[in-house]
Amino acid sequence: MAQRLRVAVIGSGIARIHVEQGFFRLGDLFEVPVLCSLDEERGRALTADLGLAEFTPDFSSVLGRDDIDLVDICTPPGSHFELSRAAIAAGKHVICEKPLFGSVAEVDAMAGIVAGSGRTFMPIFQYRYGAGLQKLKHLVDRGLTGKAYMTTIETHWWRPPPYYSVPWRGKWATELGGGLLGHAIHAHDMLNYIHGPTEEVFAYGATLVNPIEVEDNAALALRMRNGSLAALSMTLGSREQISRLRFCFENLVAESIRDQPYAPARDPWRFVAEDAALQAGIDAALAEVPAAEEGFARQFELFHEAVMAGTAPPVTLEDARRSLELVTAAYHSMRTGRPTPLPIASGHPLFRSWLPEGISPASPG
Numbered sequence: 001m002a003q004r005l006r007v008a009v010i011g012s013g014i015a016r017i018h019v020e021q022g023f024f025r026l027g028d029l030f031e032v033p034v035l036c037s038l039d040e041e042r043g044r045a046l047t048a049d050l051g052l053a054e055f056t057p058d059f060s061s062v063l064g065r066d067d068i069d070l071v072d073i074c075t076p077p078g079s080h081f082e083l084s085r086a087a088i089a090a091g092k093h094v095i096c097e098k099p100l101f102g103s104v105a106e107v108d109a110m111a112g113i114v115a116g117s118g119r120t121f122m123p124i125f126q127y128r129y130g131a132g133l134q135k136l137k138h139l140v141d142r143g144l145t146g147k148a149y150m151t152t153i154e155t156h157w158w159r160p161p162p163y164y165s166v167p168w169r170g171k172w173a174t175e176l177g178g179g180l181l182g183h184a185i186h187a188h189d190m191l192n193y194i195h196g197p198t199e200e201v202f203a204y205g206a207t208l209v210n211p212i213e214v215e216d217n218a219a220l221a222l223r224m225r226n227g228s229l230a231a232l233s234m235t236l237g238s239r240e241q242i243s244r245l246r247f248c249f250e251n252l253v254a255e256s257i258r259d260q261p262y263a264p265a266r267d268p269w270r271f272v273a274e275d276a277a278l279q280a281g282i283d284a285a286l287a288e289v290p291a292a293e294e295g296f297a298r299q300f301e302l303f304h305e306a307v308m309a310g311t312a313p314p315v316t317l318e319d320a321r322r323s324l325e326l327v328t329a330a331y332h333s334m335r336t337g338r339p340t341p342l343p344i345a346s347g348h349p350l351f352r353s354w355l356p357e358g359i360s361p362a363s364p365g
Contacts, residue, residue, distance in 0.1 A: 004031050005093070005304060008062045010083060011074030012037035012046045014097060018074055019050050022296035029304045030070075036062050059083065063090035073097060077182070078174045078361050081106050084121070088113055093120045093307060095300075098185050100320040102176045102361045104328055104344045105352040107321045114317070122303050122313035123320040127186040128193045129298035130265025131289075136247060136254045138289050139271070140194060144282060146250025148195055148228035153245050155184040156238035157261055161210055170212030172355050173362040178214030180205065181327050184234040188323045190245065190265060191222075191230055197322055199225045202339040203330035209237035220330055251278055266294060328354050 007023055007030050009015045015035065023030040034054040037043030047055035062068060063086060071087040073080055073096040081101045087094045088110075100123045101107055114121045127133070139145050157179075168174035175182060180203075192198065200223045205215035216237065222230040243264035247254040252273045256264045271286060273279035293301055302314035329340040331354040344351055355361065 002029055002304070003308065004029060005069045005307065006030075006067055007032045007070045007072050008065070008068045008092075009035045009072045009074060010037070010059065010062070011097075012039050012043040013074060015072070015074035016046060016050065018072055018095075018097075018296060019052075022300045023072075025293065025297040026301055026304070029301065033067060034062060034065075059086070063087060063092065069093060070095065076168045076174060077102065077176045078168065081110065084110060085113055088117050088119050088121065091117075091119065095122050095124065095303065097124045098320075098323075099176060099181045099327075100324065102355070103351065103353045104321060104324050104348075105346070107317055107324060111317045120303070120307050120313050121317060122299075122306075123315050123317065124296075124299070125186065125189040125193075125315045125319060125323075126295045126299045127190055127265045128315070129292075129294050130263065131267045131292075131294055132256055132258070132269030133190060133193070133245075133265035134292070135267075135269060135271070135286050135289050136194060139252070139254070139282065139285055142285055144285055145247075145252055145254075148224070148226055148247070148249055150228060150248045151191060151195065151224075151230040151246065153184075153187040153191060153230070153232050153243075155179070155187050155232075155234045155243055157183060157236055157241045157243075158238055159183075159210065159216065159236040164210055164212055170210065170214060172213050172359045175214060176361060177327065177331070177354070178205075178207070178212070178218075179216050179234045179236045180218045180330055181214075183236065184218070184232065185323055185327070187232055187234075187243070187245075188326045189319065191224075191232070192319070192322045192326070194247065195224045195226050195228060195230075197225045198230075198326050198329070198342050199223045200339050200341050201326060201329040201333055203333040205330070205334040209235070215334075218330065218334075222326075252282060263295075 035047045040057045070093040164170040203220045205218045209216045218234045220232040241261035243261045245256045255270045273282045306313045325344045328344045328350045333340045
């Protein structure tokens with residue numbers, strides 16, 4: 001039997017999904033002895049609802065426990081860096097929700113903290129583990145798609161005013177950004193997962209749906225390093241919620257056709273080849289892809305394998321850096337009205353923060 005990793009889950013929001021769709025589905029690999037949240041009423045209720053043994057509001061006590069191997073950070077984004085740093089310093093492995101941190105500089109700093117620690121750090125990008133996207137990744141890795149031409153991704157969701165009644169949402173200091181950062185970031189990761197790094201970004205952003213500080217609409221034009229182009233659109237004002245991905249290659253078109261906005265990478269997908277002969281080859285290659293867990297369960301399963309083997313996690317800090325570079329470039333382009341090249345290096349004006357001048361990040365209380 002595999003060694004079970006003992007998990008302290010930090011937070012009481014998306015933490016439920018991590019436990020139910022991830023750790024509970026992999027009971028032979030993980031156990032969850034404790035949940036920790038500053039929101040004591042909500043945290044205690046979630047602990048009871050999930051049937052967990054213990055709740056605590058004291059994060060420092062979690063770090064001092066010998067029966068905890070892994071800290072799973074599911075808190076608002078403004079707190080991610082400091083919680084992650086403390087957990088690594090305490091000798092724990094770390095999983096951290098998106099958006100990971102508030103700057104490319106913090107990603108680089110965390111890479112330095114993790115290096116030599118003997119601990120494994122994994123950002124969350126569970127969308128890439130949908131069966132449909134995994135099939136496309138298999139075709140790309142097999143060299144069957146041919147040259148990449150154009151990708152379009154729509155993240156069109158609905159967030160009415162009550163969504164922003166949560167105090168930390170909609171504010172630069174605590175949410176760190178708007179829909180581009182907190183909602184469409186999975187689209188960025190799926191794009192980079194298939195095509196590799198982004199080369200240049202031109203972006204428009206606007207706040208049109210709700211009276212908040214951050215953007216709730218964005219349109220981005222991208223040039224990828226592999227030479228292809230991409231168009232990303234995000235709105236939080238779509239009464240009919242959709243997430244749609246369409247990849248145009250030399251030999252085929254791959255398209256998500258699922259009508260569930262929070263599961264676009266899952267099956268069913270369409271793979272339409274140039275002709276019948278090529279279609280037969282594509283279909284044969286798709287049949288090679290084994291059935292596997294999806295979403296959080298698959299990412300956590302691969303994380304466990306990495307910890308046991310002492311290898312890199314399935315999603316790395318470099319993966320998160322690419323997504324936050326894209327965000328940084330987009331915010332820079334919105335403010336300058338010019339295309340922004342990548343990568344984002346230490347000399348870039350937004351390397352240490354993309355927050356507007358005069359605003360500093362603050363951990364929600």
